[in-house]
Amino acid sequence: MQTVKVESAALVQIGYDAATQQLIVEFRDGAIYHYLGIPAAVHASLVSASSKGQHFNQAIRGNYPFTRFRREQLHA
Numbered sequence: 329m330q331t332v333k334v335e336s337a338a339l340v341q342i343g344y345d346a347a348t349q350q351l352i353v354e355f356r357d358g359a360i361y362h363y364l365g366i367p368a369a370v371h372a373s374l375v376s377a378s379s380k381g382q383h384f385n386q387a388i389r390g391n392y393p394f395t396r397f398r399r400e401q402l403h404a
Contacts, residue, residue, distance in 0.1 A: 338381030344371040351392075353384065360397040363388060 329352060331343035343352040344366070351366040351374075370387055377383035 332375075334375070334380055336380040339384065342371075342375060342380075344368075346371075351388070353388075358398055361394050362397065363392045363394045365392050 329343045329345045329350065331341040331352065331354070333341045338355060340354045340356055342354075344350070346368050349364065349366050349368075351363040351371055352360060353363070354360045366388070373387060374380060374383055
């Protein structure tokens with residue numbers, strides 16, 4: 329899955345796989361969330377939102393199953 333860096337006070341980068349509807353969001357605090365079942369329209373609206381952190385909180389957080397990682401866990 330390819331990720332793109334985003335301009336956001338809260339987020340660093342976002343990755344999305346349309347075939348599997350998986351979304352990865354990396355936050356500035358080092359937390360990385362892997363979400364399942366994210367429709368392409370939800371991903372597109374996140375990428376185009378003027379406030380990505382606010383949009384994430386409204387449209388994604390608490391609405392989809394996820395696994396949380398820390399950056400250190402992925403590079404161990």
